[in-house]
Amino acid sequence: MALKVTKFGGSSVSQASQFRKVKEIVEADPDRRYVVVSAPGKRCSNDSKITDLLYLLDAHRQYHVDASNVYKLIRDRFVEIRDTLGLKQPIEKELDTMYASLSSMSEMEIVSRGEYFCAKLMAEYLGFPFVDAADVIRINHDKSIDWEATRARLKAIMNEHDHFVFPGFYGTAANGKIMVFSRGGGDVTGAILANIMEADIYENWTDVSGFLMADPRIVRNPQPITHITYSELRELSYMGASVLHEDAVFPAQENNIPIHILNTNRPQDAGTIIQETSLVPRKYPITGLAGKPGFLSIYIYKKHMSNEVGYMRKVLSVLERYNVSIEHIPSGIDSFTVLVNGAEVEDSLYEILHEIKRQVAPDEIKVQDHIALVSTVGKSMSHQPGNAGRLFEALGREHINIVMIAQDSNEINITVGVSEKDLSRTIEVIYNEFVVD
Structure with a gap:
């Protein structure tokens, strides 16, 4: 029994x-x-x-x-x-x-x-x-x-x-x-x-x-x-x-x-x-997708940032002091972007920006709000090359601008940031690309 x-x-x-x-x-x-x-x-x-x-x-x-x-x-x-x-x-x-x-x-x-x-x-x-x-x-x-x-x-x-x-x-x-x-x-x-x-x-x-x-x-x-x-x-x-x-x-x-x-x-x-393992074959390369509005990005640029030890840590410590959780951190050689929930910085954004400028003196700092995140999830994606390319190509065909890209290290999740006005259309486009025959 x-x-x-x-x-x-x-x-x-x-x-x-x-x-x-x-x-x-x-x-x-x-x-x-x-x-x-x-x-x-x-x-x-x-x-x-x-x-x-x-x-x-x-x-x-x-x-x-x-x-x-x-x-x-x-x-x-x-x-x-x-x-x-x-x-x-x-x-x-x-x-x-x-x-x-x-x-x-x-x-x-x-x-x-x-x-x-x-x-x-x-x-x-x-x-x-x-x-x-x-x-x-x-x-x-x-x-x-x-x-x-x-x-x-x-x-x-x-x-x-x-x-x-x-x-x-x-x-x-x-x-x-x-x-x-x-x-x-x-x-x-x-x-x-x-x-x-x-x-x-x-x-x-x-x-x-x-x-x-x-x-x-x-x-x-x-x-x-x-x-x-x-x-x-x-x-x-x-x-x-x-x-x-x-x-x-x-x-x-x-x-x-x-x-x-x-x-x-x-x-x-x-x-x-x-359950973590299943013998049931997957019909589609993705398992599902979901999206959420209300995010905000803080872009920070500093010449020769890669040579400054602890630069990113100092920025993140400012956000920690204001009790702000970090969603994603896309980065380049001399720049990185911190994505946060807009509601968490609604009353403290200007203080946070001022403190970042004081702590690390960036050459440029920009804020973009009204960002939505859309996550495309599927364990099968890691075994099938080309899924990321299909996703980005499908969004490009529909002229949906991507402001942020993050991919899980296990390759089961591709998250894109888009304008909030494009949230529903982004989900529709990705669903139609991977699910609709």
């Missing part, structure tokens, strides 16, 4: 009808014995996620504003799920106790209750034991996982239960207080369990059938990605093509556990399998 950790996102548990789909999915495969759930998400476009309502509840608490209307929305959502499914969980009592205790609760504890109450209801509905993440997941103050403590607690739980429902998103610190991950952290919880349990597969059920080769808002009916490596996923996710919380990759990758992205509303779809 295989061991599967199965995680259901907020859209998969948003209401009673979604709970029924979850039950059908779990009961369809006896290997799905360990279930992780998020807090209920939106039921429709103008609805609210339970976690958002809990953050709002906490804001009312902090500013001493009456929160009864917000609390009623939260309470009604859970009670409606309970009553529609005919469950017996006396959830009103715990919810009312929480509301009465708001003044003594931390923000993290309040916002974690969406997953907590959802898991309680799901456990009864599936007939599984409920295991509280607060009793298992140990989180250090820097938000990293205390793997030793978490492993010991989870192994003990597994000795007691061969199946359970587990709330995602939170754990406890060494002092016993609730701590939460960043939004979407339920994905991370599932990956932690999969790692420690040495699962055969980690299923992540959401409201899309896996990853697509390009943004469907830009490319009409893009091809699905059936298989992708962890490293390819990281490259695409960084540029915004995200279905999975990026921190969920590492615990699974460490034990080479495949992550299977699946659609709760269309369980028959193949989805996307994420």
Whole structure:
């Protein structure tokens, strides 16, 4: 028997009808014995996620504003799920106790209750034991996982239960207080369990059938990605093509556990399998592409720069002091360009430029803003000569000006910088070059 950790996102548990789909999915495969759930998400476009309502509840608490209307929305959502499914969980009592205790609760504890109450209801509905993440997941103050403590607690739980429902998103610190991950952290919880349990597969059920080769808002009916490596996923996710919380990759990758992205509303779809090695042949030389606007470049020129030891380091240290992350550094003999996120220097750009001039006295310094980055990703590219040439030739034919080029040393990623106004067209051109027959 295989061991599967199965995680259901907020859209998969948003209401009673979604709970029924979850039950059908779990009961369809006896290997799905360990279930992780998020807090209920939106039921429709103008609805609210339970976690958002809990953050709002906490804001009312902090500013001493009456929160009864917000609390009623939260309470009604859970009670409606309970009553529609005919469950017996006396959830009103715990919810009312929480509301009465708001003044003594931390923000993290309040916002974690969406997953907590959802898991309680799901456990009864599936007939599984409920295991509280607060009793298992140990989180250090820097938000990293205390793997030793978490492993010991989870192994003990597994000795007691061969199946359970587990709330995602939170754990406890060494002092016993609730701590939460960043939004979407339920994905991370599932990956932690999969790692420690040495699962055969980690299923992540959401409201899309896996990853697509390009943004469907830009490319009409893009091809699905059936298989992708962890490293390819990281490259695409960084540029915004995200279905999975990026921190969920590492615990699974460490034990080479495949992550299977699946659609709760269309369980028959193949989805996307994420693993480092795959025997499935690739139809196209690229795996996918994604783009993101909002970047800015600082070009620095200095005669005989190559003879000045530490010149680039001095420039980068200025950006470090202003807490600015570096995206790319294309360089020449006497010049280099630092590409940064424009939002990170929005309030400090002139101070940064002044400090660079003071520190290294460049002969020329120029700033170009409104740059978009487009990453073309594919492990197959490194084995097929000429792909970079095809990409640049295709953009040239369409008169798209490239302001920056960067290629990963493993040759799985070619990133180009273009004007923001050319972002969508760049993605279309590259997609049509490599994917459309």
